[in-house]
Every structure is written in C-alpha cells, then in structure tokens.
Amino acid sequence: MAAIVIHNPADIDFDKPGKTHYQVAFHLDSSWGYSLVPLTVINGTAEQNAASLPGVAIFGGTHGNEYEGQIAVKRLCADLDPGEMCGRVILMPQLSETACRAHQRRSPEDGVNMNRAFPGNPGGTLSYRISNFVKTQIFPRARVVIDIHAGGKEAVFPLCTSFHPLADPAQHEETAAVARLFDTPFIFVYSRQMASGLLSDEAEDEGKIAIGGEFGHAEGANPRGVRHAYEGVNNVLRRYGMLTGTVVRIRPERDAPPRIVQAPNLADYIPAPRNGIWEPVVEPGQDVKQGELLGRLHDFSDHSAPALDIRAHKTGVVIAMLFAAQCEKGVTLYVIGEDYSR
Numbered sequence: 001m002a003a004i005v006i007h008n009p010a011d012i013d014f015d016k017p018g019k020t021h022y023q024v025a026f027h028l029d030s031s032w033g034y035s036l037v038p039l040t041v042i043n044g045t046a047e048q049n050a051a052s053l054p055g056v057a058i059f060g061g062t063h064g065n066e067y068e069g070q071i072a073v074k075r076l077c078a079d080l081d082p083g084e085m086c087g088r089v090i091l092m093p094q095l096s097e098t099a100c101r102a103h104q105r106r107s108p109e110d111g112v113n114m115n116r117a118f119p120g121n122p123g124g125t126l127s128y129r130i131s132n133f134v135k136t137q138i139f140p141r142a143r144v145v146i147d148i149h150a151g152g153k154e155a156v157f158p159l160c161t162s163f164h165p166l167a168d169p170a171q172h173e174e175t176a177a178v179a180r181l182f183d184t185p186f187i188f189v190y191s192r193q194m195a196s197g198l199l200s201d202e203a204e205d206e207g208k209i210a211i212g213g214e215f216g217h218a219e220g221a222n223p224r225g226v227r228h229a230y231e232g233v234n235n236v237l238r239r240y241g242m243l244t245g246t247v248v249r250i251r252p253e254r255d256a257p258p259r260i261v262q263a264p265n266l267a268d269y270i271p272a273p274r275n276g277i278w279e280p281v282v283e284p285g286q287d288v289k290q291g292e293l294l295g296r297l298h299d300f301s302d303h304s305a306p307a308l309d310i311r312a313h314k315t316g317v318v319i320a321m322l323f324a325a326q327c328e329k330g331v332t333l334y335v336i337g338e339d340y341s342r
C-alpha cells in the first residue's frame with residue numbers, strides 16, 4: 001500500500017477504518033521541494049468498548065541521529081494489524097525527516113532541534129511548521145503520547161523511559177504506570193529546567209500521558225533498545241484494551257521491575273570544568289558514593305601533567321554520562337539521580 005502524499009492536513013482521514021500510510025509534504029524553506037514526513041494512521045476494526053480508548057501517538061526520529069525509535073515505529077507501522085485492534089494509533093517514525101535523512105540531531109534545513117520547536121508556528125521554518133502540525137492535528141486525537149529517543153552523540157543513559165515531575169497526582173500515577181510498560185531497567189524522572197520546547201513538555205501541559213525515553217546511544221541501533229521500544233508500545237496498547245492479550249515482561253531474565261530514579265534539580269547535572277579528553281571509569285546505571293571517582297579529564301598538551309579527577313558530588317545512581325571522549329568546558333559531564341520518592 002503506497003503512501004498518500006498530503007499537501008493539506010485536512011485531507012488526512014484520521015477516522016478511516018484500517019491502516020493508511022501518508023507522507024505529509026512540508027515545503028522546504030529555501031528551495032523548491034518538500035520534506036515528506038511519514039505518517040501512518042490505524043483505526044482498529046475489532047469489537048470494542050470505544051468509550052474508554054485513549055488514542056495513542058508514537059514518534060521516532062524527533063532527532064535524526066537516534067535510530068531505535070525510527071526502527072521500532074517503522075516496524076510498528078508494518079506489523080500492527082487493525083483487525084486485531086480497536087481504537088486509533090498514530091505513528092510518525094521520522095518526525096524530523098530532514099534531520100533523519102541527514103543523520104543529524106537537528107534539521108539541516110533550518111538548523112532547528114525538533115525537540116525544542118514546540119508548540120511550533122504555522123508561519124515558521126520547516127521544523128516549527130512540523131511541530132505545529134503535531135500540536136494541532138495529532139495531539140487533539142491522542143491522550144497518550146510516546147516520543148522515543150536515544151543518547152545520540154550527547155550522552156549515555158542506561159536504557160530508560162522518562163518523564164518530568166508532574167504536579168497532578170492522577171497524571172503522575174498514570175504516566176508512571178505507562179512508563180513501566182516498557183520494562184526498561186530504569187525510569188528517569190528528569191528536570192524540566194534543562195530545556196524548553198520539548199514535544200513531551202507540550203503534551204504534558206495539555207494534560208496528556210507523555211512518555212519519553214533513551215533506548216540507546218552513540219548513533220547505533222541498540223537491539224535491546226529497539227526491543228523495549230517496540231514491545232513497550234504493544235504493552236501500552238494492551239494496557240488500554242486496544243490490542244488483545246495481557247501486558248508481558250519484555251526482559252523476563254531480569255527479575256526487578258524498572259527502578260525509578262529522579263534528578264529534578266539542575267544542581268545534579270554537572271558541567272565539565274574545563275576542556276579535555278574524558279575517561280569515564282564507571283558505567284551508566286551504576287550506584288556511586290559521594291566522592292567516588294567517576295572519571296578523569298586528560299590534558300594532552302602536557303602528557304606529564306596529572307589528569308583532573310572527577311568525583312561524585314553526591315551518593316546516587318549515574319543516570320547519564322557524556323558519551324564522547326572529546327569534552328568541552330560546560331557540557332553536561334554526568335547526572336546523578338536518586339531513588340524516587342514522592
């Protein structure tokens with residue numbers, strides 16, 4: 001079934017039973033042509049009690065150099081069978097399609113990071129027009145929003161789903177429950193202060209159940225990450241009764257359920273004190289004690305000079321760490337979280 005090219009969002013039939021593939025055409029900013037953003041809409045045709053179904057939207061490729069989400073969502077576009085489902089699922093495997101084609105974090109068209117472009121602008125550059133499409137066309141049709149990320153070249157995380165601290169207890173409980181369905185070793189409750197304009201910020205502010213996550217790093221395609229993302233989405237659909245069957249463990253060989261770790265304060269996102277070559281000596285996901293050696297910053301301008309030891313500022317879990325050896329002053333070197341308690 002070939003994808004239908006869409007020039008006017010009003011031509012997308014979000015209610016059509018079954019599965020329809022689209023490419024939504026957004027004109028480029030400075031040349032004749034389009035970013036053809038892939039979109040699949042599935043309306044299940046199985047018997048249902050339609051009233052309780054939430055509508056689920058799933059995004060990959062919000063950053064173009066993060067591949068687990070692109071792969072998992074593309075496979076879900078092919079594999080989800082509307083005959084076995086009820087309710088509506090909207091899938092966008094390469095949201096920043098130009099960034100994905102360029103294998104870059106940001107779109108080369110306008111230099112914009114899609115995950116800082118929300119709520120978007122209908123008269124803005126390409127990334128702002130795409131985020132405005134999500135805000136005005138997708139969000140009104142979904143109560144559960146999942147945006148699948150990875151560390152890219154920025155950082156290494158243990159496999160985790162993530163969300164921000166939420167003031168509304170009901171929204172918090174349901175969000176945490178959905179985050180657990182991905183069965184990752186960690187759930188990371190992270191600071192909203194580090195950045196703004198995130199897809200998940202916007203969805204949260206609308207009261208939706210918004211889940212992010214880091215399913216790999218280093219611009220690879222982590223097989224465990226793809227598995228957690230793909231099966232996690234199936235679990236979400238099962239939880240809401242949109243897909244038959246019960247929620248399954250994704251990695252049954254690991255006994256423990258996901259460990260919820262929080263780092264809501266920027267004081268726990270530690271910047272590099274100077275340029276250097278970063279040699280980590282602990283692994284992401286490792287428990288550390290205050291004062292424990294996390295790594296060394298080397299200065300090769302004088303190979304006889306001692307390295308600068310980087311020690312944990314507090315006891316907790318290393319929930320993120322700089323990936324690249326090349327380290328610039330001010331970049332986030334590591335993040336220490338602590339076990340979540342409300």
Ligand SMILES: [Zn+2]
Binds near residue numbers: 066115149152
């Ligand atoms: Zn990302």
